[in-house]
Structures are given as structure tokens and as C-alpha cells.
Amino acid sequence: MEQSDTLPENAAAIFEQIVTSRRSVRIFDGSPVPESVIEKSLDMALSAPNSSNLQPWEFHWVKTPELKVELVKACLSQAAAATASEFIVCLARTATWERARVDVLNQLEKHEKAGVRIPRAAFEYYRKLVPLMYAQGPFGLRGLLKRILFFWTGLSKPTPREPVSRHDMEVWATKSTALACENFMLAIRAYGYDTCPMEGFDSVRVRRLLDIPSDALIPMIISVGKRGPKGVTLPVIRADRSLFVKIR
Ligand SMILES: Cc1cc2nc3c(=O)[nH]c(=O)nc-3n(C[C@H](O)[C@H](O)[C@H](O)COP(=O)(O)O)c2cc1C
Known part of the structure; x- marks a missing residue:
């Protein structure tokens, strides 16, 4: 992916427009969404910051018409699904970090061979620390040992406490996936289309339908389309910022 560290002068104004005009659209107008828009928006999703760069996500773009029909049903036939043109089922993977670790190491080695200076600490991090942090062992026993170890070392110095359980790994993967x-949703908006993130679905049916691996969570399904004239059903509602933003 192209990288640029300079931005046009109006970047902030445009970004603000994209963020504030993104709304959860419940009624799409049925227009098709160009494949390139979904492709590019997925690329934007994959460039999100993520924990240790282990990219614990997967995005299943459901294109097969029969699957789409079943997916709408699994989304409880809610309007945001029933009227959508495209669907992305977003997965948070707790068991792909080892594959990602090896891939990052390979890529770092490749860059180094091409003359890019890679700090030794980065290799050490992926060779030693990453397995120590993310492997929870059979029946989570390694995680349990880590929890005890972290408790003791934590008595005398700052110590990382998580992830030490399957639940921690689920939180870990979900954080990066949500970002x-x-x-993805902001990119879709930037291309002039709309989305609705949905957690209103029958996860058992979605899992069965798409054969979702057992280590994966489905933080949300995102429907995509173009907003209809009455597609946004509610005004923008947020509580006062003082409730959420604390100066410490
Ligand atoms: C994780 C998540 C799950 C959501 N699930 C649904 C859903 O199932 N159906 C729906 O209509 N909206 C759903 N929403 C949309 C929220 O209701 C919406 O973001 C919120 O009301 C604020 O409105 P806005 O997105 O237009 O700013 C979900 C949003 C998130 C982030």
C-alpha cells in the first residue's frame, strides 16, 4: 500500500465531513456498490492499527446470492440487512496470531535483506516475546501460570497482566478488529456509500452458514449500500461530552 506523510490542506475538514456524515443506515436504496469501492475499503480496514501487528481479523465478503438471502434471515431480517447490497462478516480471530507472527518475521527479514535497517529488538520481540504473550497453552494452563507469575512480579514492578486466558484473547482480537x-465504514462513506454495523444476528446460524472457525468471534456484520431518502431513521443523538471526556 502507498504511504504518504504529507496531507492536503483541507484533509482535516474532509475527514470531519466523512466522520460526521457516517450514519447507521437502516434503509438502503438498492443501488449496487461498485466492487472497487468494497475492495478499496477492505484495504483501508486492513491498514488499521492492530495489536503487535498480528492482524487478528478476517473479513468475509458474502457475494453468493443464496448465502446473502440466508444471511439476511440470520440478521433477523432487520431492515439494515434486508435492503443492503453487500455484506461483510467481520471476524476476530484468536488463533491466527502464530501464523501472523511468522509472516511478520519473514517480512522483516526480507526488508533487512533489501537493505532496510530493522532494529534487533523487533526480531527479539517476534521471536521471543510474542509467543510468551499470546500462547495460552493446552486448557489455558500456560495462561494460568502467567497469571500467577504476573501477580508476583506485579507486586514489585509494573507488569503486563493480559492476555492470560481465552477471554483475554477474545478481547485482544476484538479490539483490533473493531478498529x-x-x-472500513469510514472508507465506504468517503466513497459516497453507507453502512450499518450490526450485532443483531443469530450467531449460531451465521457460524453454521459460513462455517466460521471455532476460535473466531463475530464482533459485527456490516451491511453496505447507498442510503435511501429515509435511510437514516433517527437524528444524531449523543450525551454531553463532559460525561465521556475526562481531563486528569
Ligand atoms: C457493534 C455495533 C452493533 C450494532 N448493531 C446494530 C444492529 O444490529 N442494528 C442496527 O440497526 N444498528 C446497529 N448498530 C448501530 C447503532 O445503533 C448506531 O451506531 C448508534 O445508534 C449511533 O448511530 P449512528 O451510527 O448513526 O451514529 C450497531 C452499532 C455497533 C457499533
Whole structure:
């Protein structure tokens, strides 16, 4: 992916427009969404910041018409699904970090061979620390040992406490996946289309329908389309910022 560290002068104004005009659209107008828009928005999703760069996500773009029909049903036939043109089922993977670790190491080695200076600490991080942090062992026993170890070392010095359980790994993968989802939705908006993130679905049926791996969570399904004239059903509602923003 192209990288640029300079931005046009109006970048902030445009970004603000993209963020504030993104709304959860419940009624799409049925227009098709160009494949390139979904492709590019998925690329934006994949460029989101993520924990240790282990990219614990997967995005299943459901294109098969029969699957789409079943997916709408699994989304409880809610309007945001029934009227949508495209669907992205977003997965948070807790068991792909080892594959990602090896891939990052390979890529770092490749860059180094091409003359890019890579700090030794980066290799050490992926060779030693990453397995230590993310492997929870059979029946989570390694995680349990880590929890005890972290408790003791934590008595005398700052110590990383998580992830030490399957639940921690689920939170870990979901954090990064949610950031990618937001990148995706903002990108779709930037291309002039709309989305609705949905957690209103029958996860058992979605899992069965798409044969979702058992280590994966489905933080959300994102429907995509073009907003209809009455597609946004509610005004923007947020509580006062003082409730959420604390100066410490
Ligand atoms: C994780 C998540 C799950 C959501 N699930 C649904 C859903 O199932 N159906 C729906 O219509 N909206 C859903 N929404 C949309 C929210 O209701 C919406 O973001 C919120 O009301 C704020 O409105 P806005 O997105 O237009 O700013 C979901 C949003 C998120 C982030």
C-alpha cells in the first residue's frame, strides 16, 4: 500500500465531513456498490492499527446470492440487512496470531535483506516475546501460570497482566478488529456509500452458514449500500461530552 506523510490542506475538514456524515443506515436504496469501492475499503480496514501487528481479523465478503438471502434471515431480517447490497462478516480471530507472527518475521527479514535497517529488538520481540504473550497453552494452563507469575512480579514492578486466558484473547482480537471495522465504514462513506454495523444476528446460524472457525468471534456484520431518502431513521443523538471526556 502507498504511504504518504504529507496531507492536503483541507484533509482535516474532509475527514470531519466523512466522520460526521457516517450514519447507521437502516434503509438502503438498492443501488449496487461498485466492487472497487468494497475492495478499496477492505484495504483501508486492513491498514488499521492492530495489536503487535498480528492482524487478528478476517473479513468475509458474502457475494453468493443464496448465502446473502440466508444471511439476511440470520440478521433477523432487520431492515439494515434486508435492503443492503453487500455484506461483510467481520471476524476476530484468536488463533491466527502464530501464523501472523511468522509472516511478520519473514517480512522483516526480507526488508533487512533489501537493505532496510530493522532494529534487533523487533526480531527479539517476534521471536521471543510474542509467543510468551499470546500462547495460552493446552486448557489455558500456560495462561494460568502467567497469571500467577504476573501477580508476583506485579507486586514489585509494573507488569503486563493480559492476555492470560481465552477471554483475554477474545478481547485482544476484538479490539483490533473493531478498529478495522471503523476504518472500513469510514472508507465506504468517503466513497459516497453507507453502512450499518450490526450485532443483531443469530450467531449460531451465521457460524453454521459460513462455517466460521471455532476460535473466531463475530464482533459485527456490516451491511453496505447507498442510503435511501429515509435511510437514516433517527437524528444524531449523543450525551454531553463532559460525561465521556475526562481531563486528569
Ligand atoms: C457493534 C455495533 C452493533 C450494532 N448493531 C446494530 C444492529 O444490529 N442494528 C442496527 O440497526 N444498528 C446497529 N448498530 C448501530 C447503532 O445503533 C448506531 O451506531 C448508534 O445508534 C449511533 O448511530 P449512528 O451510527 O448513526 O451514529 C450497531 C452499532 C455497533 C457499533
